[in-house]
Amino acid sequence: MSAQIEKLVTSGTFSLDGGTWDVDNNVYIIGDDQEVVVIDAAHDATAIAAAIGSRRLLAILCTHGHNDHVDAAPALADACSAPIWLHPADAPLWSMAHPDRRPDDDLADGQVIDVAGTEIRVLHTPGHAPGAVCFYVPELKTVFSGDTLFKGGPGATGRSFSDFPTIVESISSKLLGLPSDTVVHPGHGDSTTIGEEAPSLEDWIVRGH
Template sequence: MSTVRIDHLVTSGTFSLDGGTWDVDNNVWIVGDDDEAVVIDAAHDADAIVAALGGRRLVAVISTHAHDDHVDAAPALAERTGAPILLHPADRELWDRTHPDRAPDGELADGQVLTVAGVELHQIHTPGHSPGGVCLYAPALGTVFTGDTLFQGGPGATGRSFSDFPTIVESIRERLLTLPPATVVRTGHGDSTTVGDEAPHLQEWIDRGH
């Protein structure tokens, strides 16, 4: 069996919500071996993601949440590869704003496990940035993919529709900061961090009230 690895590419595009549009760079994570893989957040550029897959079988297109910058390339990637798009149902309203004519193929659910190349990805429902935000914890790889729930330096933004600051703080406190401190946090934008680096700052975030 070939070694499981995490490939990372950054794609660029826009994020639109509540009448505003912003230029953004997104992290796209590919987890798998030489034969099969999953894509976490198909952002902006299906061609670049297909190239990074390099002919491997795509098991699933996993959406940590349904903000348009994280799912805009998902239908094209699914069409190119035949892989199902998976999304937590609580984010379906957001999804439908971007892709009204293309439903996701399956649902993510708290506690479920998706296996790729022999590695388990545990689904952790972490609402707050959006109602259906999901993080994916891979114990064997010592990493968690947090989408826009937890970044280096604090929680994801909660200033727009469908988001709530107390909810995201509770999600991070109860579901993410309880993971082993050495767990690498691979985020939806920007640099990675670790659970141990972020945990001491929880009260600061609360006091700051992002």
């Protein structure tokens, strides 16, 4: 049996540049009845651990270092004896949320992570954050886009550590070339597909260059 996808929505706050906002985050659990990985341990370690149950948590994979995506990561890591993986370019953002705890391992572009016999490919997609990544799972025809791509367009780039031309280049070079039926599971809100987003993304690319 190939890996399955479970989604959990948790609520909390996002803080950056002196502001704080209420947010709902999508937490994804990928795996089978024996082992899983978590993408973005947001807000509620207890709820995420309950959803994992007795399965082995292989890793907590962070799409980026904004506090709303990583605030529950240390507690979940401790509860499940699992490592936290983050792209090193997002170390400054991580340290704002967890100044006394570092991630355990680095994510890198092109890296392949295996869970339940299914490959997860790491795509470095900076722009929303310097170390933002997406996780592409070809067997499941799915990409977990964090805050790089949403239903309706690219992620926000109006705050510190973000850059609009960079996110447009990331989407153009790393995501638009994926099969059009690839399901996009973002860090917030509803899912979409590469094919649904392609027409508007091409307009964004023109504006980004």
